Amino acid sequence: NAGVTQTPKFRVLKTGQSMTLLCAQDMNHEYMYWYRQDPGMGLRLIHYSVGEGTTAKGEVPDGYNVSRLKKQNFLLGLESAAPSQTSVYFCAIRDPAMETQYFGPGTRLLVL
């Protein structure tokens, strides 16, 4: 997965609990993304970052926060998890040479 790691791989939360998903890259790229993938919905962009210290909203940002304190890491936070946030979350980095995105292995989240 092109030097993109995601932690954890799987997590079960109760409604109202909080957690942070970590995405780490070893390729020094500026652009990083968080997507969620749901059956029948395809991949939808939650938040993205164009560089250290910057973040921006994507298509479905509500209920999520992000931070990019270090260039290599992009964190996705759920402050108060809801069952609607049950999904598979993918982090991606953008390779400017190929003008495409490379994805991590995913985090499967179940909110009960």
Added chain:
Amino acid sequence: EDQVTQSPEALRLQEGESSSLNCSYTVSGLRGLFWYRQDPGKGPEFLFTLYSAGEEKEKERLKATLTKKESFLHITAPKPEDSATYLCAVEGGKLIFGQGTELSVKP
């Protein structure tokens, strides 16, 4: 509004039976069209980038083509290991993904 539609949703082939997957799109200012392969439980894996109508890219049994309104992913003499979900994405101002075509190749 930028939009991507993939068809069919699912495709079942016999080994060696060639076919094509379709990706229809509307986007203002196409910067690129991308094909990905996704295996169950894994992240999408990049296959091709196409930039302009008439462009073609090949990799093993896969060939991607692009027109002004759609892209095709042709699979020639597929093998069971080609079974996966194939995703199409287009980039105008942002990257928009289709819902994918789930391909199953039976021996």
